[in-house]
Amino acid sequence: MIKACKVKNKLTSKDLTPSLQFEESVEFIEYDFDLDLSDFINAFDAIKNDKKLKIEESDYKFSKIIYDILQASNADESVYYDMKFWQWLSIQHLHEYCVLRWNMNLNDIKKSHYAKLLGGGGVGGFSLHSIARLFVPANILLKEKDGDDLLNSFFSIQQKEQSISQSTLALNSNLFVSIVRATLNLNTSQTVKAISRLNARKTGICLDILDDKEIAKLALENI
Amino acid sequence: MSIKFGFKEKADLGMELSFFGNIKGTEKIGQDGNVLSFKERPSKSFNVSFSLVIDADLFSDVIPDGDIHSQKFIDSVEMKLFYESVNSRQRGLISLTKDAASSSSKSFIYKGDMTIDPKYWFGEINYKGIGIRIKECNEKEGFKTAKNSILGSSKEKRLYIDPFKPSSGGQLDVKIGEIHDYAGVLYKLDKKNMVVLLNNKAPKRVQQILSCEYQTGLKASLRDALFEPIVIDVIEQLAREAFQLMLANIEDGHVDSPLNLVEPYKSVACDIAELLFQNQETKEEMYQALVNDLEDEDSRIRIINKELPMIVQSLSKVEKLYNSISKQVLES
Numbered sequence: 001m002i003k004a005c006k007v008k009n010k011l012t013s014k015d016l017t018p019s020l021q022f023e024e025s026v027e028f029i030e031y032d033f034d035l036d037l038s039d040f041i042n043a044f045d046a047i048k049n050d051k052k053l054k055i056e057e058s059d060y061k062f063s064k065i066i067y068d069i070l071q072a073s074n075a076d077e078s079v080y081y082d083m084k085f086w087q088w089l090s091i092q093h094l095h096e097y098c099v100l101r102w103n104m105n106l107n108d109i110k111k112s113h114y115a116k117l118l119g120g121g122g123v124g125g126f127s128l129h130s131i132a133r134l135f136v137p138a139n140i141l142l143k144e145k146d147g148d149d150l151l152n153s154f155f156s157i158q159q160k161e162q163s164i165s166q167s168t169l170a171l172n173s174n175l176f177v178s179i180v181r182a183t184l185n186l187n188t189s190q191t192v193k194a195i196s197r198l199n200a201r202k203t204g205i206c207l208d209i210l211d212d213k214e215i216a217k218l219a220l221e222n223i
Numbered sequence: 224m225s226i227k228f229g230f231k232e233k234a235d236l237g238m239e240l241s242f243f244g245n246i247k248g249t250e251k252i253g254q255d256g257n258v259l260s261f262k263e264r265p266s267k268s269f270n271v272s273f274s275l276v277i278d279a280d281l282f283s284d285v286i287p288d289g290d291i292h293s294q295k296f297i298d299s300v301e302m303k304l305f306y307e308s309v310n311s312r313q314r315g316l317i318s319l320t321k322d323a324a325s326s327s328s329k330s331f332i333y334k335g336d337m338t339i340d341p342k343y344w345f346g347e348i349n350y351k352g353i354g355i356r357i358k359e360c361n362e363k364e365g366f367k368t369a370k371n372s373i374l375g376s377s378k379e380k381r382l383y384i385d386p387f388k389p390s391s392g393g394q395l396d397v398k399i400g401e402i403h404d405y406a407g408v409l410y411k412l413d414k415k416n417m418v419v420l421l422n423n424k425a426p427k428r429v430q431q432i433l434s435c436e437y438q439t440g441l442k443a444s445l446r447d448a449l450f451e452p453i454v455i456d457v458i459e460q461l462a463r464e465a466f467q468l469m470l471a472n473i474e475d476g477h478v479d480s481p482l483n484l485v486e487p488y489k490s491v492a493c494d495i496a497e498l499l500f501q502n503q504e505t506k507e508e509m510y511q512a513l514v515n516d517l518e519d520e521d522s523r524i525r526i527i528n529k530e531l532p533m534i535v536q537s538l539s540k541v542e543k544l545y546n547s548i549s550k551q552v553l554e555s
Contacts (some may be wrong), residue, residue, distance in 0.1 A: 012485060078342035081312050111471035119473060121483025123309050128472055136312065147249075162476040171314035206355045206371050208305070208316050221475060 127165030310346030
């Protein structure tokens with residue numbers, strides 16, 4: 001068990017050392033709950049030790065694990081969307097996972113690597129962060145009866161995950177579920193088309209009040 | 224069904240969303256009252272009230288349902304408050320109810336509230352009032368008759384939960400210093416310290432002119448004119464870096480908004496977007512247009528290789544400064 005924390009101020013690349021660790025000036029605030037990360041770390045160790053397992057094909061698995069860890073921790077939901085928490089968690093405790101997941105060379109850090117530990121700006125901000133991107137979809141989808149299938153489908157195609165996560169429509173949890181459900185059995189190009197179709201309709205039609213069937217009808221027309 | 228967008232534009236002009244009542248601890252940002260910001264991040268839940276005033280005439284133009292005061296009309300349209308907060312990952316609708324006592328035959332007034340627990344909100348929340356058709360009616364050319372059509376929307380209002388931090392602007396210091404890595408160069412943009420270095424090995428008279436502190440006169444004009452091409456080049460370097468930062472996660476299909484950059488990249492990228500996409504109505508649309516064009520490889524190459532060198536020149540005062548020094552030299 002570890003005491004959960006968050007960084008005091010949202011970090012930028014200037015707050016990290018060249019090997020993507022905290023600079024000494026970074027300050028932390030303790031939460032009043034603990035985290036047991038052992039399931040995540042054990043699953044990660046198993047992947048590190050078995051070359052047949054591919055970390056990039058294990059997002060669904062790690063998504064469920066991090067969701068269960070947060071559920072068991074008694075963390076208030078306000079923590080879930082506070083990037084300062086995710087920044088602390090990824091850099092302080094899950095740094096090695098993040099490095100391996102994106103195949104980073106710590107001696108040759110690219111600009112794109114910072115967002116994997118710090119999150120990004122805009123709609124895709126959470127989906128760029130290595131751990132938040134696992135948790136957020138699980139937190140929305142696993143509340144559904146068919147949530148397990150939806151979560152598995154969401155992570156099955158990287159393009160699907162990106163297209164959905166980076167659409168402003170997905171900020172509405174109900175719409176997020178409807179879109180994942182509508183694209184359940186689609187291949188990559190069909191998924192991209194379906195989401196583009198919805199994005200194109202959002203100024204003329206109020207998608208936020210549509211139900212699953214209506215979203216699917218709009219998204220899948222002529223696909 | 225056909226959609227005549229002119230009607231929606233007309234409807235948009237006739238809908239005015241306002242913050243209603245005082246929100247303790249906030250201040251207005253800007254002149255038009257569309258943006259409020261807390262001075263300090265609130266710690267307790269609070270209520271935000273809204274009023275949406277709609278010009279009754281526009282309903283006659285956008286809705287072919289007949290009498291706008293009839294029950295049939297009232298049952299077919301709903302007014303909603305649309306909210307969206309990217310940093311909080313929240314978006315949704317709140318029903319607005321007609322304030323019969325305040326409404327008249329010329330304008331309808333709708334009101335609604337939103338309770339905000341700041342624990343769950345980060346950054347800012349954007350609001351719009353929207354009119355939605357909740358029952359379809361007989362198709363009629365030029366009208367939005369389909370169920371769930373957005374009939375019109377107000378201008379956006381914004382509430383910053385985390386206090387608004389004004390842009391620090393883009394002024395870089397100029398210092399005389401050593402440039403080790405290249406021989407025979409006059410200046411260098413030092414991105415680490417965000418300073419423009421003038422080479423201390425440059426001829427003394429060049430250093431003297433470029434670093435002089437005259438406010439007016441020939442030397443001041445010469446300094447400003449000589450320096451402006453350096454400014455143009457530095458802005459272009461900053462712009463290229465800003466684009467690189469926006470494109471850092473392009474492999475994940477993500478292009479960042481210029482608004483999410485740190486200074487001075489933010490100001491440079493925003494200035495370029497505002498000049499490059501003047502045909503867009505709002506600044507947000509201009510920034511999004513830049514994001515869209517950078518995302519596409521062909522338009523990205525066009526912007527960087529063709530547009531950027533001209534845009535940074537347009538942003539500069541080079542023509543004016545050259546005119547000033549030319550005039551002084553020719554007339555002396």
